[in-house]
Amino acid sequence: xxxxxxxxxxxxxxxxxxxxxxxxxxxxxxxxxxxxxxxxxxxxxxxxxxxxxxxxxxxxxxxxxxxxxxxxxxxxxxxxxxxxxxxxxxxxxxxxxxxxxxxxxxxxxxxxxxxxxxxx
Numbered sequence: 001x002x003x004x005x006x007x008x009x010x011x012x013x014x015x016x017x018x019x020x021x022x023x024x025x026x027x028x029x030x031x032x033x034x035x036x037x038x039x040x041x042x043x044x045x046x047x048x049x050x051x052x053x054x055x056x057x058x059x060x061x062x063x064x065x066x067x068x069x070x071x072x073x074x075x076x077x078x079x080x081x082x083x084x085x086x087x088x089x090x091x092x093x094x095x096x097x098x099x100x101x102x103x104x105x106x107x108x109x110x111x112x113x114x115x116x117x118x119x120x
Contacts, residue, residue, distance in 0.1 A: 008111055016092055018092065019089065019091060021088075021089055023081075023087050025085050027086075028084050029083025029084045029116075031082050031119060032119040039118035040117060042112050043113050044111070045110070046105075046110065046111075047090065047108070047110060062117050067079065072096075083119055085115070087113070087116070090110075091112065096108065096110045
C-alpha cells in the first residue's frame with residue numbers, strides 16, 4: 001500500500017455526468033460494504049481547475065466515519081473497495097455537494113483519490 005499523498009493528474013475533456021470509479025491500486029484486505037464504517041486517507045481536487053480543496057494527508061491523520069454519512073459519490077464509490085486499495089472517484093455535482101446551494105463546492109465536479117485503510 002502506498003503510504004504517501006497521491007498526486008491527482010488533471011483530467012482532460014468535459015466533466016462526467018455520472019460517477020466514475022477507477023481502481024488505481026487493487027487492495028487485498030477486507031472489502032468496504034454499503035453503510036459500513038471506513039478509515040481512509042484522501043485528497044480532493046476540483047475537476048475544472050485541478051486545485052486541491054481538501055486532503056486528510058495535509059492534516060497528518062486518516063479519518064474514520066460511517067459511509068452513510070457521506071456524499072453520494074463516496075456512498076456508491078467506496079463499497080467493494082478492499083483495504084490496501086487506492087481508488088479515484090470523479091463525482092459530478094449531484095453525487096457531491098449538489099448542483100446549487102450553500103456549500104462552497106456546490107455545482108462543482110470533484111475528484112477524490114481515496115486510500116482505504118480499514119473497513120468494518
